[in-house]
Amino acid sequence: MILWWIGNLVLVAVVLPVVVYLLRGVLHAATSIVPSVQGIAAAAAAGSKDLDAVALLLTTQDQVQKTVAGVANYGGSLDVILDDAQ
């Protein structure tokens, strides 16, 4: 009977605080992760939105191609008009 009471005492005075301590630590760790994950999600969404203009690169590519072609034609004409350096 005395051992039973000692067991009850250990259960309430030792096991219960240890369980509470450990579970509070796990809950605190899980809670601290949430803001970080939400920040990462917001940053990824903003990064994805920033890349909306990437499609314009195709227009840039086309314009660069036309510009270089124009420069090539102009350079060819200059090559004919101007004399070479001595």
Next chain:
Amino acid sequence: MTPVLAVAAAGVVTIVAVALIVAVLVFYLVSVIVQLRKITTGLNETIASVSEIVQKSAPVNDVVTTINQQLDAGVDLLEGLLVKKAGMTDAVGLVDGLYAGAGAAGFRNFPESASVKAPRIGEVYTRGTLTLARLGREAPIAAGNPAGPALRDVERGSLAARLLYPEVRQSRPESLARSPVIGTDAPEQYEQRDDIGKPRKRLPAAR
């Protein structure tokens, strides 16, 4: 206390303690589950956004590579044309005059250009100025610090071109010699030569 009551009391305390522990476990574990669900939701949103990023940035590499190749071709063309037409020294000087310090880097396709000493921009520009003056055009005159970029005075370009001609005509036109007045009403009449219309005088033959 009778033994039966003592056992019952100890059992009740045990049951209460175990129930308390279970309650604490349930509370904290449910709280952890709620937080893990939030984490899962956030990670799902992150994965969706990252997938969009990967999808949108997929063609960037090819497009940028193509643009760079085309720009490289343009640079090669212009460098070659400039060196061919102006010569290496004047080409370096012209680039250095337009972009101060750029001449030291030299041309990409002409490694020897990095060792060329860039001439003063005035020397390079003088040739072009005279060319334009010969063509009757208004010549842009390089001015300012030779180490700096070339300056083009757009508004006074014609006045600057005037300086290429003799100075008297520009600032003191009244000092120029007047053209002679000829004719019967001329203020100065010259005596008419009497040998006009007659055979040309023959000089004595040399022996």
